[in-house]
Amino acid sequence: VTIVGQVARRALHALPLTLQDRLRVLAGRPVDPRFGRVGTTLDLYYWLVEDDIDTLVPIENYFSVFFPDLDTATTAEVRVLDRDGKHLGGTTVSVGHMAVPTVQVSSLVDKIDRPAYGNLTWHLAVPEAVRAALVEAGTPMLFWDRSYIGYAGVGGVAAFVHGVDKTEVVTETGQRRPWPMGASDSFVARPELPVRLDDYERIDVVLQNRALAARSVSLTATDEVGRVVEHCEVIPPLGVRRVEIDRAWAAGLDVGGSLRLGIEGLPTRFGRPLVMKRFAPGVFSLMHC
Amino acid sequence: MPSTRLPAPNSGLTALDLISTPVPVLPERGLVTHVGLSGDDPLATRFGDERFEVLLTSYDSDGRWVGRQSLGEVGPRERRWYDVSSLAGPVGSRANRLAVVHRVPRSICPEDADPSLAEVGAIDQETYALYRAVVQLSIPGGPNGSVVYETPPRLNDSRRGPRRSTALMFSSKVRVAPGASSSVCIVHHSLDPAHGVAARVRMLVFDEDGAVLARDERIVRPFTVELTPVAKLVDPELATRARSVVAWSKDAALLFLLIQQNVDPPAVSLEHTHPPQTYLLPSDLAVRYRIKAAAIDRWDTRWERGS
Numbered sequence: 323v324t325i326v327g328q329v330a331r332r333a334l335h336a337l338p339l340t341l342q343d344r345l346r347v348l349a350g351r352p353v354d355p356r357f358g359r360v361g362t363t364l365d366l367y368y369w370l371v372e373d374d375i376d377t378l379v380p381i382e383n384y385f386s387v388f389f390p391d392l393d394t395a396t397t398a399e400v401r402v403l404d405r406d407g408k409h410l411g412g413t414t415v416s417v418g419h420m421a422v423p424t425v426q427v428s429s430l431v432d433k434i435d436r437p438a439y440g441n442l443t444w445h446l447a448v449p450e451a452v453r454a455a456l457v458e459a460g461t462p463m464l465f466w467d468r469s470y471i472g473y474a475g476v477g478g479v480a481a482f483v484h485g486v487d488k489t490e491v492v493t494e495t496g497q498r499r500p501w502p503m504g505a506s507d508s509f510v511a512r513p514e515l516p517v518r519l520d521d522y523e524r525i526d527v528v529l530q531n532r533a534l535a536a537r538s539v540s541l542t543a544t545d546e547v548g549r550v551v552e553h554c555e556v557i558p559p560l561g562v563r564r565v566e567i568d569r570a571w572a573a574g575l576d577v578g579g580s581l582r583l584g585i586e587g588l589p590t591r592f593g594r595p596l597v598m599k600r601f602a603p604g605v606f607s608l609m610h611c
Numbered sequence: 612m613p614s615t616r617l618p619a620p621n622s623g624l625t626a627l628d629l630i631s632t633p634v635p636v637l638p639e640r641g642l643v644t645h646v647g648l649s650g651d652d653p654l655a656t657r658f659g660d661e662r663f664e665v666l667l668t669s670y671d672s673d674g675r676w677v678g679r680q681s682l683g684e685v686g687p688r689e690r691r692w693y694d695v696s697s698l699a700g701p702v703g704s705r706a707n708r709l710a711v712v713h714r715v716p717r718s719i720c721p722e723d724a725d726p727s728l729a730e731v732g733a734i735d736q737e738t739y740a741l742y743r744a745v746v747q748l749s750i751p752g753g754p755n756g757s758v759v760y761e762t763p764p765r766l767n768d769s770r771r772g773p774r775r776s777t778a779l780m781f782s783s784k785v786r787v788a789p790g791a792s793s794s795v796c797i798v799h800h801s802l803d804p805a806h807g808v809a810a811r812v813r814m815l816v817f818d819e820d821g822a823v824l825a826r827d828e829r830i831v832r833p834f835t836v837e838l839t840p841v842a843k844l845v846d847p848e849l850a851t852r853a854r855s856v857v858a859w860s861k862d863a864a865l866l867f868l869l870i871q872q873n874v875d876p877p878a879v880s881l882e883h884t885h886p887p888q889t890y891l892l893p894s895d896l897a898v899r900y901r902i903k904a905a906a907i908d909r910w911d912t913r914w915e916r917g918s
Contacts, residue, residue, distance in 0.1 A: 363892070380854065382783035384890060386821070387857055388902055390909045420821030422783050422854040464892040468885045470784050478791030479873045481756065481880035482784035510655035514745050514759055516647045516690030521755060544688070580690040582649070591654065599755070607756035607880035609745075611653075 358494025359462045360453045362445060363501060365485025367471040368528050368562060368596055369402065369427045370439035374604030377427035378472035378480075381444055385452050385465075386420040392451040394419045399447075402430050404440040407531070407560030417446060424472075441530055441562045442471075445492050453494070464491070476604030483608040487593035489532045489560075500534050501590075508537070508587050511594045513611030516580035517543065517567070521599070524568035528596040531557035532589055539587035541565050541595075543572060546579040583611070623771065624736060624802065626720035626729040627666065631713045631762045632744035633800035633866060635836040636696055638705045640794070640872065642879060644695045646712045647745030647757070650685040654741060662686040663714035666726070669699040672706035674834035676804070679727075685714070692747075709800060709836050711762075712744050736764060748870065748879050756880030758868065763886070767801035767808070767833075767863050778810070778865040779887045779907050780858045785816070787842045787850045790874035795856060796881075797837040798866040806833050810865060813914050814858035816844055824849050826914070831865065838870070859907045 369377040385394040395418050402410045411430040415423050431438065446467055456463050470482045488501040517525060531537045540554045551572055555563045569577060585595055598608045636644050648665060652658055665682040677700045685691050699710035715726040719735060742761060749755030767776050785793045799810055809832045816825040825844035831837045842850045858867065870881045887906070891899035 380783040382781065382855055383821070384781060387779070387781040387887065388891070388906045390906065390913060418821050420817050420855070420857075422817065422819055422821075424819065424854070461898050462894045463898070466890050466892055468890055470782070470882065472784070472786070474786075475878070477873065477876050478786075478788040479876065479878040480786045480791065480871050481878075482869065482871070482882050484882065484885065512649065512651040512653050512655045514647060514649040514651075514653060514690070514743060515757070516649075516692055516745070518692070546689075548688075580647075580692065582651070582688065582690045584655075594653070599757075601754040601878070602876065605754055605876050605878050607754065607878065609757045609759060609882075611759065 357464055357491050357499070360448050360456050361491055361493045362448060362465045362467055363488045364443045364445055364467055364490045364492065365469070365487060366489040366530050366532050367442050367485045368439065368530060369442050369471070370437065371428045371431060372437040374476050375606070376474050378474055379425040379427065379442070379444060380422050380470065380472055381415065381417055381425070381446060382422045382469055383417045383420060383446065384467065384469070385449050389452050389455065392449065392455065394449040394452060396447045396449040398444050400425055400430070400442065400444045402427060402440065402442045403560055405562050406558045407441065410434065410440060439562065439564060441560055443490060473606065473608065475606055479605055481606060481608050483596060483610060486530050486596065486610065487532060487590045501532070503533055503589050505535065507589050509591045511585040511588060511611065513583045513585070513594065515583065515597065515609070515611050517583060518580050519569055519572060519577045522601050524566050524600045526598040526600065527565045527567060527583065528562060528598065529555065529557060529565070529585065529588070530562045530593065531560060532593055534559045537587055537589050539585065542584040543567060543575060543581045544584065545575040545577070545581055547576060549575050551575055623730045625727050626715050626731050627713050627726040628762065628802045629716065629719070629731050629735060630663070630739050630742040631711055632746065632760060633762060633798050634695055634710045634712055634746050635796050635798055635868065636699050636708050636710050637748065637838060638696065639707050640838060641750065642748045643751055645747040645749065646693045646695050647747060648685050648691050648693070648712070648714065650687050650689040653743065657738060658716070660687055662717045664717065664726070665693070666713040666715060667693070667695065667698055668711040668713065670709045670834045672704065672708045672835065674709070674832045676834070707836050707838055709798065709834050711800065714742065748881055750877045750879055753877045754879060758881050758883050760883045762800065762802065763864065765802065767806050768803045770803050776864040777904065777907055778858070778860040778863065779903055780867040780884050781855065781887070782867070782869050782884050783855045784869040784882055785841055785853050785855055786871065787845070787853045792840050792842045792872055794838050794840045794870045794872070795858065796868040796870055797831050798868065799831045799833055799835055799863060800866065801833060808833060808863050810860045810863035812858055812860045812865065813911070814856055816841055816853050817855045817857070818849070818852040819854045824853055857910065859910050861907060861911065
């Protein structure tokens with residue numbers, strides 16, 4: 323069995339990464355040995371800075387929750403990208419045991435014109451005590467930082483939403499690798515949310531490209547009698563586009579009922595869109611679809 | 612409608628619970644609950660012609676089964692909103708309570724069959740994964756916030772053998788300011804109608820530096836929801852420093868939602884939390900549950916020591 327297992331493992335490693343990744347997931351073994359014994363995978367987050375809205379990055383030391391008796395003090399590196407996926411700024415912060423330091427994105431991108439938006443990631447390094455404990459126990463582990471990003475509006479308004487799907491892996495040696503995805507992966511999403519434009523001034527549909535190549539993405543809104551408005555974007559690598567749907571955008575549709583959204587071309591199946599409901603300047607809520 | 616809880620119909624998952632979402636109804640916070648449903652597969656790859664009967668199960672604030680009603684159908688290319696606050700009994704209740712929204716595929720359970728008795732197989736569970744409901748909380752006449760989720764598989768269901776259900780939750784979605792508050796909403800649901808385990812839930816509130824600001828312990832009965840404003844747990848002089856919570860239970864799996872409410876301007880938003888095991892991608896998947904269980908034990912030990 324051991325020899326067969328070794329042969330199978332070698333054969334698996336010879337496969338292209340995307341196929342290899344799929345097979346491992348099918349086999350219930352999602353850790354890829356090439357990521358090292360202990361690594362992390364990062365989500366992609368949407369940020370925006372406007373006159374009435376700032377973005378908060380609350381970096382939660384989740385290692386402390388799993389290992390409350392270990393010294394989990396560590397550091398986090400925040401990388402801010404513009405809407406085209408280009409590096410805009412960043413910072414490194416210390417994150418103590420059970421700590422949640424919060425970075426305001428406006429402080430990292432103060433030289434850009436507002437309003438602005440883009441993507442960001444943060445990497446919370448695996449604390450040495452956690453890494454050592456897992457290695458000693460012989461437990462390869464890829465941590466997935468499934469955290470939340472916050473948005474602060476006027477008069478104390480705040481909303482939080484989780485990140486969008488795995489984007490990048492940081493290996494045990496600190497190397498950054500894109501999360502495996504196929505060059506032709508292109509998924510369709512049919513968000514459950516019934517869009518009712520009477521309920522808000524507008525709704526922003528945020529489309530993030532987690533791939534390292536440009537992707538063509540289309541967004542459709544369909545009314546209850548089947549009329550359709552379509553919007554297409556080519557989104558650069560690690561870029562993001564925001565489609566602002568209001569009554570003018572939806573002209574030609576019957577907005578008295580519920581609209582349904584459709585998105586095609588996203589590179590990862592679980593990277594469905596984020597929507598931001600705008601009720602008044604600085605008053606909003608968000609959700610993932 | 613009967614006022615007692617239904618007996619367990621069989622030992623497996625039924626068509627009633629194949630696609631369901633437990634929903635908090637929160638009149639005590641002045642919020643109205645709507646649920647948005649789709650007749651489409653969110654991944655657009657399955658069941659293109661499927662129609663679903665929509666059912667709503669209501670409980671009172673003590674977790675007693677109040678009734679179940681049909682809300683009609685939702686089918687392909689359709690989206691529907693349902694005013695759960697108005698639909699979920701008992702009529703006129705001003706207490707927080709649980710409701711459960713179900714979608715029953717017509718292809719699995721025809722119109723004349725009882726979905727609570729129609730057992731489905733493991734294949735059906737897998738193939739209907741990721742069908743979720745939009746849960747929306749709104750301020751009457753004002754803004755709303757929403758989130759999408761579904762009932763986790765086998766939630767607190769030990770009918771097919773003993774199963775230790777536990778909960779560990781952590782979240783950084785905490786902000787307290789004058790006129791603004793975060794609340795932890797605990798939803799205690801089960802796919803077993805006879806589930807009778809009350810859950811002891813312990814919770815710690817932390818500041819930005821990781822210092823404990825408050826401790827809370829409460830019992831959450833089955834088929835109820837419990838809403839805890841963080842500001843009520845913390846010394847008022849320290850409340851604005853609250854940044855995160857950790858909560859756990861050794862008695863039951865629980866769903867946790869974090870709700871933000873603002874007074875002026877009025878606003879509300881909410882977001883679910885991720886099960887802790889989803890943060891862990893080990894090569895041996897059993898390891899994630901061992902780490903979760905060990906973490907709960909350690910937090911409990913620290914609690915008992917008062918640290």
